[in-house]
Amino acid sequence: MSDCIRLEHVHKSYGSFAVQDISLGIKEGYITGLIGPNGAGKTTLIQMIMGMVRPDRGDIQLFGGQNKEQESAVKERIGYVSDENIYYEQLTVKQMKKVIAPFYSRWDEDTYVKYQELFRLSPGKKIKDLSKGMKIKFSLAIALSHGADLLIMDEPTSGLDPVFRRELLDLLTEHIQDEKKSILFSTHNTTDLDRIADYIVFVNDGRVVFSEMKEALAEKYLLVKGGKELLDRDTRRLFVGIRESAHGFEGLMGNRAEGERYFKDTAICETPTLEEIMYFSVKGSDLRV
Numbered sequence: 001m002s003d004c005i006r007l008e009h010v011h012k013s014y015g016s017f018a019v020q021d022i023s024l025g026i027k028e029g030y031i032t033g034l035i036g037p038n039g040a041g042k043t044t045l046i047q048m049i050m051g052m053v054r055p056d057r058g059d060i061q062l063f064g065g066q067n068k069e070q071e072s073a074v075k076e077r078i079g080y081v082s083d084e085n086i087y088y089e090q091l092t093v094k095q096m097k098k099v100i101a102p103f104y105s106r107w108d109e110d111t112y113v114k115y116q117e118l119f120r121l122s123p124g125k126k127i128k129d130l131s132k133g134m135k136i137k138f139s140l141a142i143a144l145s146h147g148a149d150l151l152i153m154d155e156p157t158s159g160l161d162p163v164f165r166r167e168l169l170d171l172l173t174e175h176i177q178d179e180k181k182s183i184l185f186s187t188h189n190t191t192d193l194d195r196i197a198d199y200i201v202f203v204n205d206g207r208v209v210f211s212e213m214k215e216a217l218a219e220k221y222l223l224v225k226g227g228k229e230l231l232d233r234d235t236r237r238l239f240v241g242i243r244e245s246a247h248g249f250e251g252l253m254g255n256r257a258e259g260e261r262y263f264k265d266t267a268i269c270e271t272p273t274l275e276e277i278m279y280f281s282v283k284g285s286d287l288r289v
């Protein structure tokens with residue numbers, strides 16, 4: 001199984017914030033969700049992969065590492081979706097499409113027309129007058145019409161109404177049925193990940209907390225709920241993060257087998273949801289600051 005994106009020791013600093021020493025592979029043929037709190041560095045990572053921002057250090061390879069001369073061929077294989085305006089505001093949807101289409105050798109006008117209708121995009125509407133959701137739909141229609149092997153999307157579901165959000169996730173699942181296609185998308189919504197992601201990359205404060213197959217997370221983490229008497233200096237150290245109340249505690253452990261050994265008979269041991277894994281991982285790192 002090969003990687004369609006490979007990052008090696010990538011570093012980028014913006015004043016006090018830094019994406020730090022990220023080494024990561026994004027698997028070809030799968031959907032990878034990138035998640036993390038506000039300001040974690042998701043957009044910075046995506047922009048570096050897209051070549052919109054240069055890393056200070058490190059190496060990023062796409063599709064096995066084409067060199068610079070082949071950069072435009074690599075770009076053709078990527079469909080980028082973002083609500084940030086990457087288009088000319090004053091043009092209409094139709095005019096903008098006419099500008100973009102010739103850049104792609106595999107442009108498929110019939111596919112574009114299909115998505116234009118499905119997404120109810122008005123050809124005569126100016127880009128500046130599109131809502132956030134409509135911009136994403138336009139961006140997506142373009143990305144799906146040029147035969148991209150890899151879709152990279154920065155928060156594609158934010159700003160979408162619940163009905164279209166669901167439709168989009170179904171559409172992406174369908175898209176990936178061709179095993180050569182891959183998707184990397186950032187989101188704040190764990191339901192998106194529960195629904196369609198195969199792999200999850202979780203970033204916090206510029207670092208990768210984990211990059212795992214979704215199924216593997218349930219085998220790795222354990223949520224423990226019990227009385228405070230179970231917490232002492234030694235047991236506390238076993239937790240990624242702990243939330244204490246007057247009556248007891250809830251804590252996430254990163255070693256499920258060890259957790260069950262310690263707490264199976266004295267506490268409630270559960271499989272955490274993705275949201276709980278993220279909550280405690282962020283909370284735990286805050287505690288260590």
Ligand SMILES: Nc1ncnc2c1ncn2[C@@H]1O[C@H](COP(=O)(O)OP(=O)(O)OP(=O)(O)O)[C@@H](O)[C@H]1O
Nearest residue numbers: 014015017036037038039040041042043044045188
């Ligand atoms: N061009 C820039 N100049 C200076 N700082 C920047 C720039 N771009 C991003 N940053 C900073 O880098 C940090 C990470 O931002 P980034 O947009 O990558 O996070 P994010 O995980 O996508 O956040 P969100 O979920 O809120 O969209 C933030 O502190 C942000 O202010």
